[in-house]
Amino acid sequence: MKFTVLALLTGATALTSTAALAQDWRDEVPVFRIGLLGGENEADRLRDHACQEAYLEERLGVDVELYPASDYAGVMQGLLAGQLEFAGLGSAGYAGIYLQDPEAVRPLYTTMQVDGSLGYYSVMYTRADSGIETLEQMEGRSLAWADPNSTSGYLVPNAELRAMGIEPEAYFSETGFGGGHEQAVIAVLNGQYDGGVTWTSGVGDINQGYSRGNLRSMVDRDLLDMSEINIIWQSNLITNGPRVIRADLPQELQDLVMGAMMQLQTIDRACFDAINDGEAMGYWPITSEFYEPIINMRRQATGTR
Template identity: 60%
Template sequence: MLNRRHLLGAAALALVLSAAAGHAVADDAWKSEVPKIRVGILGGENEADRLTNYTCFNDKLEAEFGVPVELYPAADYAGVMQGLIADQLEVAGLGASGYAGIYLQDPEAVEPLVTVKQVDGSTGYHSVMLVRADSPWKTLDELEGQSLAFADPNSTSGYLVPSFELKDKGYDPKSFFGRTGFAGGHEQGIVALLNKQYDAAVTWTSGVGEVAEGYSNGNLRKMVDKGALDMKDVRIVWTSELIPNGPEVVRKDLPQEFKDRYKQFLLDLPVKDYACFKATQGGEGEGFVPVDHSFYDIIVRMREEAASSRRG
């Protein structure tokens, strides 16, 4: 026979189960608007390597969210940028200039969630200009009239910042170098340099850590790790000021529940699987830290100025 205590206990349990079920439904309500997660991956190295580096990310994202995940390694930066603007991607990792480019086209397209914190505690990195170690050039001044490989028109360290800073210091790339061109990505630029297609090339690096390892993070580190570069074969002749690390972004029009959960997924990734974090971010780092649009104000202004100069 059921007594009053049994009835109260059963009622309490029913309330708990009902609340839990309601919470689960609320948590999954975003799935009707996000039936799959399409992840944009910037160019900069060959497609096979990019897909390999993101395999763990793909698997973890599917397990966490319970929906299919599709990776889109674009041929260039513009492919990811336009994919986000056209609602063909849900999330992506961008460079600061790529984010600024999207913002200037459509301020409501994406929002930055997190960026990488380097091993030295900074949230920035550097653009560097390299020459071959067997070349006669040891300083930037000596490169006057020689050829320079940029990475991509939408790359922060591979075009925007070096163009801006070099011009500001009296080395306008348009007149100082005999020839400039776009190699199609950061790795491609270094390969072109090593193959003597260009006399110099710019790329990105944390600038901290062991030089022989390609520093702690960046394109040089990625190339050293996979045996595509020996740092003894190159020499750095110019280093930029600190550049804001690029953001992991999400489309602004997606449900807030999804955006909050994806942000937490990113913050948790370095703690739960550091090897996966390292693979997707091009080397070592302390983890992710939250950022907002204001973190990229200076890069937005640089892109605006560059656009004005072209129009002028």
């Protein structure tokens, strides 16, 4: 009888402990905060990601809040400071965090394009009526980068132009940052710069802004007609950016987020498309090794060891 009572008490204690453990991470993380990169109108970003907020609230059982940043650095610093739990980053943004603290965030997955590739391109564009149709014709003209922490909007085009023997400071009459991809395109359309750089999948219908990317997002929101611009240069393939989660968060929470987001494309396809700037095939699990080329590129660009 004593054994039976002891066994029952032990079993009950184990069940209580298991239940307590199951709730521990929610006590530790009562709010799951998602950082949204700058680069487009804040109201548009919040609207596009509202479905993700609701989707994760239902699956995690905690409040989910969206935090749009004015620039890429805001999201990066929010993750490093423990003020955000989750965010989508460009490859260069992730590399910037990694070089400050390799253990700060964990890449979970990236986006697979409609052709099955895991990359995209940086492109240089000009106004269609500018008469500038080649990179050579951009010499002595002004260029808008997107953001200093953008892979396609600064790091890669800057590095690839230098590899071609073009020193941007000398080649262009002026360079500056547009405050984000969308803002840089608008600045070019308004005549503030002669050209700019942004990101695109490079696959699909060019008249729609391709299948995915900043151009597609702007076309979908009637902010751009592709007949208004010339694409005059394209980079080599760039690794698609990761969705990352803070590595110090409970493993159960990390696993729940990963599982939920990997199912998003089948459970709510419209939401998947809304938060991915156009059409994509799905998500693909990745690790930090996937970004080693970009990490090395950023290390060289910044002189970081």
